[in-house]
Amino acid sequence: MSEVLVLAERSGAAPRKATLELLTLARRLGEPAALVCGPADDAFVQTLGQYGAGRVYVVDDPDVTDFLVAPKAEALAHVVRQSSPVAVLLTSSREGTEVAARVAVRLDSGIITGATDVTPDAGGPLVTQVVFSGTWTTQSQVVRGTPVITVRPNSVAAEVSPVQPAVERVTLTISDAARGARVTEGAPTTSSERPDLTDAAVVISGGRGMGSAEGFGLLERLADAMGGAVAASRAATDLGWYGHDFQVGQTGKTVAPQLYLASGISGAIQHRAGMQGSRTIVAVNKDAGAPIFDIADFGVVGDAHVVLPALIDEITRRKG
Amino acid sequence: MKIVVPVKHVADPDAKWRYDDDLTVDRAALEGRLSELDEYAVEQAVSLVESGLPATITFLTMGPAPAVDGLRKALAMGGDDAVHVLDDALPGSDALATSLVLARAVERIGFDLVLCGMSSTDAEMQVVPAMLADRLGVPQVTFANTVSVQDGVVAVQRADDASVNDVTATLPAVASVTDKSGEPRYPAFKAIMAGRKKPVATWSLADLGLDPQQVGSAGAASVVRSAAPNPPRPPGVVVVDDGESAVQIADYLAAQNLL
DSSP, X not given: OOEEEEEOXXXXXXEOHHHHHHHHHHHHHSEEEEEEESOOOHHHHHHHHHTTOSEXXXXXXXXXXXXXXXXXXXXXXXXXXXXXXXXXXXXXXXXXXXXXXXXXXXXXXXXXEEEEEEEOOTTSOEEEEEETTTTEEEEEEEOSSSOEEEEOTTSSOXXXXXXXXXXXXXXXXXXXXXXXXXXXXXXXXXXXXXOOTTTOSEEEEEOGGGOSTXXXXXXXXXHHHHTOEEEEOHHHHHTTSSOGGGBBSTTSBOOOOSEEEEESOOOOHHHHTTTTTOSEEEEEESOTTOTHHHHOSXXXXXXXHHHHHHHHHHHHHHHO | OEEEEEOOEEEOTTSOOOOOTTSOOOGGGSOEEEOHHHHHHHHHHHHHHHTTOOOEEEEEEXXXXXXXXXXXXXXXXXXXXXXXXXXXXXXXXXXXXXXXHHHHHHHHHOXXXXXXXXXXXXXXXXOHHHHHHHHHTOOEEEEEEEEEEETTEEEEEEEOSXXXXXXXXXXXXXXXXXXXXXXXXXXOHHHHHHHHTSOEEEEOXXXXXXXXXXXXXXXXXXXXXXXXXXXXXXXXXXXXXXXXXXXXXXXXXXXXXXX
16 A cells, blocks of 8 residues: 655644544555655654654745745645655645645646535545535546645544654755745634534524624633634624634635534525535524524524523533 | 736626536526736826826736626726637636746737736636736735836735745836735726727737646646535524523533633
C-alpha cells in the first residue's frame, strides 16, 4: 500500500479534530501520512500517530505561516512529488481549499472539494459530494494526476489506530513568488470556551427572529448547557447581532453536526446549503410557514424567548 | 492601472438543478443571471475607481452565448469594457481548465489587480481565485471582507475558520471579496443604457493560444460516476408551543441520545 497524505491543521497547540477525521478516512485508502506546516512538538506528532499517521512530514519554516496559502501549497506539492502518495486529503476550510487549489494546478491533478465521504475503488478514491444546495448527491473520481480531495469536517467520526510515527523534517526554500501575501495581523475568532463551529457536535444557531444581539446571549447559554457552538444566519450577522465568523450558509461556514438547533431562522436556501447535512435538525420559529420546518426533525412553532429559557432550565435540571 | 474582474453567468439560485442521464448538467436550460457573489467584486472594483484609484476596469467571462448578459449587467454597474471567451470546446470545463482559460485571458488583457467574487453560486468550489493566482505567478489576497489599494499595495481583511487576518500584497495580485465587502449597487435605467454601449470583445480559445483538448469535457481531470437527487428528509414532528414544548424538545433530544 502507498501513502495517503493529509495536510494537518492545528487548533491551538493540538491537531484539529477535522485532521484526525482525515487520518481516519486515509486509512481506508492506504497508509496515512501527515504534513505539518509550522512547529510540530512531540505531543502534536504523537496525536497524529494515535490516529494512524505512520509518517509525519514537518516543514517548520516561518515562511509557511507568515504568508497566505501559497507557501503551504508549495510545501505540500514538494512533499507530494517526493513521496508520490495515492491521494492528498485536506479539510474544506478556506485555507485548506485554497492550498488544494494551488496544489492541483502545480501537479496538474484533478481536485474534488467539499467531500462528505471517500471510499476506495479500483479507479481510485470514490468521492461523495452533496451538490446544488444540498439537493443532489454525486460520486466522482479524479482521472488525471494525484487526487486532491477536500473533506468537510464531521463527515466521519475520528477513530484511533495507534502507530509510532516516523518524523521526517523537510527543508525547502519557499520561493519569492509564494511570499507575496504577508499576514500582518492575526486574531483568533473562536472563543476558547466553546468548540470550533465547524468541528462542533452541537450547533445552536439564531437568525432574525432572535430580535437583537442580546437574544444571542440566550443562544450562548443554551450552547454552554449542551457543550455546543453558537452560529448565526446571514440576516443576523448583517444586522451586527453576532460575528460574521459564525455565519452558517452558502457564504459562511458549512456545518454537519449531530444536532443543529435553529432558532428564529426562516431557512432560506442559502442558509440550508450550509447546514442540511446535519444529522438532527430542531427548529424554533414563530412563523409556522417558515421553510426551516420542511427540513426539521422536530419543530416548535413558538417564541424563542419563551421556549429557549425553559429549555435551558430543563436541560440544566436533567444534567443535574 | 488595470483591474480585471472575472464574472460568471450562472443559473438562478432557485433554478431546478438536475443531472441528465449522461451525468452532465445542461446549464443552458436554466434561467441565468450574473452570479450574485460576483456582483460584490464588480461593486468593489467600481467603488475603488470612484474613490479615486486611477484605473480602468475590464470584465471577463467564459461561457455560452447568453453569458454576455452577465457582462452587460456588470457594465451597467460600471467599468469600461469586457471580454467574452466563447468557444464550442468550453462546456464541461473543470476548475483547472476554467482557471487556465481565465489566466490566459487576463494576461492578454493586462492587469494590475484581478478582483474576483469569493465563489460561484453554482459549483461553489471557491478555488478559481487561488488557481488564477498560481497560474499568473502573483500573490493572492482572498476572501476579503474589506479591500483597499494604495501606493501599489492591496490590503485586505480575511476571515478563515478560526481567525481574522490582515493581509497585504504588492501589485500585481489576485483578490477575492466576500458578501461582507459592501452591498452591490442597483443600476439605474440610464446606467443600463450606458452599459449597453460599452465594448465587448469575443475571444476564442485560438485567440488565447489554447488547445481545445485542454478544456471542456475532453480536458476534465475528474469525472462524475453517479448522481442522484437526495430524497426529501422524512417529515418531522412540528408542535405548537403550549408551554410544554421545552420539555418536548428535551425528551426528543434525550431519545436521540443528544443530551
